[in-house]
Amino acid sequence: MARVISIANQKGGVGKTTTAVNLGAGLAEHGQRVLLVDLDPQAHLTINMGVRRPDELEATIYDLLVYPHASARDMILRAELMRVDFVPANIDLAAAELQLVTEMGRQSILRDKLIPVESSYDFIIIDCPPSLGLLSVNALVASQEVIIPLQCEYFGMKGMQQLQRSIQRVKEKLNPQLHVRGILPTIYKSRTLHSQEVLQLVKQAYGDEVFPFFVKDSIRFAECPPAGRSILEYAGETDGAKAYRLLAEEVLAHA
Numbered sequence: 001m002a003r004v005i006s007i008a009n010q011k012g013g014v015g016k017t018t019t020a021v022n023l024g025a026g027l028a029e030h031g032q033r034v035l036l037v038d039l040d041p042q043a044h045l046t047i048n049m050g051v052r053r054p055d056e057l058e059a060t061i062y063d064l065l066v067y068p069h070a071s072a073r074d075m076i077l078r079a080e081l082m083r084v085d086f087v088p089a090n091i092d093l094a095a096a097e098l099q100l101v102t103e104m105g106r107q108s109i110l111r112d113k114l115i116p117v118e119s120s121y122d123f124i125i126i127d128c129p130p131s132l133g134l135l136s137v138n139a140l141v142a143s144q145e146v147i148i149p150l151q152c153e154y155f156g157m158k159g160m161q162q163l164q165r166s167i168q169r170v171k172e173k174l175n176p177q178l179h180v181r182g183i184l185p186t187i188y189k190s191r192t193l194h195s196q197e198v199l200q201l202v203k204q205a206y207g208d209e210v211f212p213f214f215v216k217d218s219i220r221f222a223e224c225p226p227a228g229r230s231i232l233e234y235a236g237e238t239d240g241a242k243a244y245r246l247l248a249e250e251v252l253a254h255a
Contacts, residue, residue, distance in 0.1 A: 002121040006143040011159050012130035014151040015186035017044040018221050020127035025230035026248025028083040032122040038089035039139055040129040046088040049079040050228030054090035062092040064113050066099050072117045082230050097134045107174055111142035132166045140170040145181040150202060152188045152195040185214035211250060215243045
């Protein structure tokens with residue numbers, strides 16, 4: 001059965017989608033069968049997979065969550081360049097939380113819909129939206145693990161306590177097997193004192209939960225989505241690609 005990993009942080013712009021895409025590509029390099037799930041109405045992961053007009057898609061994660069008889073197998077697309085499968089999203093997903101709020105078992109709909117395809121994959125990676133609403137709760141209920149991308153800026157740390165409380169509540173009430181795999185420092189600007197200080201604060205505050213590597217800030221990440229590639233194919237010798245290969249190895253080491 002697949003290991004399900006959520007990439008979560010309620011703050012936007014911290015590298016969640018970048019981490020989901022490149023972790024998936026890194027695992028695929030090791031021959032793993034990977035399914036990425038875009039659970040963000042902004043559809044950045046879907047665009048990074050090469051879908052130029054997500055709003056024109058006929059079937060997305062919205063349909064999977066909202067329609068009882070929708071099947072995950074009918075939503076899955078293939079990103080040949082990265083050798084991963086993905087469930088796409090578009091702006092329709094923004095309406096899903098309102099439509100699901102009165103549903104019975106609304107926190108576990110995604111988990112139940114993914115169960116039929118879990119045997120087809122080694123890893124399922126969920127790109128969460130920048131919120132702690134019902135969509136993110138669905139992702140956490142469906143997952144065994146959480147990876148938290150944390151931007152190396154002071155305000156990036158401010159929401160960590162709230163996020164960890166949310167993870168703990170889900171663990172206590174809805175998903176006892178959920179745990180934090182690690183905190184990944186992202187958008188690290190090695191030449192700035194501020195990034196260096198924040199990285200030290202993160203390590204002091206969270207100790208062994210912080211991965212022993214970080215993702216440097218690079219314009220190469222912004223160039224990947226238009227090319228429909230991960231950093232591993234687009235700029236495989238850069239520090240960013242090396243960091244995400246290390247992340248994939250770390251995840252595999254705990255398989």
